Amino acid sequence: MPTSDHRRCQLVAIPTTVIWEERSVLARMATSYLSSRDLAHVGYPRVVQHQPSIRHNRRVKITGDPTGAHKRWLSRVALTALWWTLALLFVLPLLWMISTSVKNDAQVYHVPPVWLPWPVRPQNYLEALRVQPFGLFFLNSLQYSGAAVLGELVSCSLAAYGFSRLRWRGRDVLFALCLATMMLPDQVTMIPLFLIFRALGWINTYRPLIIPTFFGSGYFIFLLRQFFLTIPTEFSEAAHIDGATELRIFLDIVLPLAKPALAVLALFEFFFTWDNYLGPLIYLDSTHLYPVALGLQLMQSSFVEKLIWPYLMSATMVSIVPLIVLFLLTQRVFVQGIAISGLRG
Numbered sequence: 001m002p003t004s005d006h007r008r009c010q011l012v013a014i015p016t017t018v019i020w021e022e023r024s025v026l027a028r029m030a031t032s033y034l035s036s037r038d039l040a041h042v043g044y045p046r047v048v049q050h051q052p053s054i055r056h057n058r059r060v061k062i063t064g065d066p067t068g069a070h071k072r073w074l075s076r077v078a079l080t081a082l083w084w085t086l087a088l089l090f091v092l093p094l095l096w097m098i099s100t101s102v103k104n105d106a107q108v109y110h111v112p113p114v115w116l117p118w119p120v121r122p123q124n125y126l127e128a129l130r131v132q133p134f135g136l137f138f139l140n141s142l143q144y145s146g147a148a149v150l151g152e153l154v155s156c157s158l159a160a161y162g163f164s165r166l167r168w169r170g171r172d173v174l175f176a177l178c179l180a181t182m183m184l185p186d187q188v189t190m191i192p193l194f195l196i197f198r199a200l201g202w203i204n205t206y207r208p209l210i211i212p213t214f215f216g217s218g219y220f221i222f223l224l225r226q227f228f229l230t231i232p233t234e235f236s237e238a239a240h241i242d243g244a245t246e247l248r249i250f251l252d253i254v255l256p257l258a259k260p261a262l263a264v265l266a267l268f269e270f271f272f273t274w275d276n277y278l279g280p281l282i283y284l285d286s287t288h289l290y291p292v293a294l295g296l297q298l299m300q301s302s303f304v305e306k307l308i309w310p311y312l313m314s315a316t317m318v319s320i321v322p323l324i325v326l327f328l329l330t331q332r333v334f335v336q337g338i339a340i341s342g343l344r345g
Contacts, residue, residue, distance in 0.1 A: 121310065175225075264334060
């Protein structure tokens with residue numbers, strides 16, 4: 001019972017709960033903020049919680065649904081088997097090309113097919129590269145692809161910045177027209193472009209293949225615009241307050257934040273130009289200007305009597321090595337840019 005000097009609370013301890021006989025405001029505050037030693041210091045009895053005896057505990061057995069767990073396990077196994085099957089179907093042509101590149105002629109036409117040839121002929125690679133000047137073809141492809149990537153990066157990034165970060169009259173209409181160009185197939189514009197470039201005297205040069213990239217591509221402009229829209233406008237507003245121009249904001253703020261999207265654009269354009277066959281076939285006549293794609297076709301046509309498939313597969317393997325290495329080195333940035341640019345906006 002409370003005394004006249006100050007109020008005390010008597011505690012009754014049970015195994016898991018402490019019950020207060022009299023709950024005053026001071027007692028509730030002490031319970032929330034003071035430890036048992038502090039309570040004893042101000043005159044309250046020390047709080048002691050008793051743990052229940054282990055002897056009285058009963059072991060509870062929890063039983064699940066074995067049928068449901070078995071079904072989930074079977075579904076995971078089936079899904080894993082499906083993914084492995086699809087992966088094998090995609091990798092199978094590459095494995096066959098690698099196998100054929102180290103075979104001899106007899107093993108190529110053997111029935112049933114030989115997947116693991118013996119003896120292995122790694123010298124096919126050196127002999128195949130001597131059939132045509134593939135070193136020159138590789139150099140031409142690197143120059144052509146590098147210039148095209150640079151043109152797309154410069155033009156598409158500037159256009160995407162204007163469509164996403166600036167407000168001006170007719171912006172949405174012009175962006176719709178830009179997207180409409182994606183609906184035109186290359187076969188529709190092939191002849192008009194050839195006539196224009198022939199009138200300019202650009203045939204048998206790389207100008208028809210490189211200069212159009214500096215005017216942008218509808219797909220890449222759309223890709224970068226969607227990424228630029230995810231960048232907070234507060235960055236640009238703060239830079240405007242500090243007196244930065246739009247070009248300074250574009251170069252120092254937007255482009256560093258858009259590295260994943262720019263990497264995706266560069267990889268896509270490099271892959272396209274490296275494998276481009278139709279464009280160089282239309283505009284290039286001299287053999288010393290051929291890229292790798294035309295070099296492979298020239299090598300195939302050079303075998304008049306009989307096509308030597310191991311040589312062709314060896315040269316093809318060498319031609320795709322730069323693409324595989326580039327993708328492996330930039331895989332993380334590539335996937336990140338695809339996820340951000342493709343799913344947002």
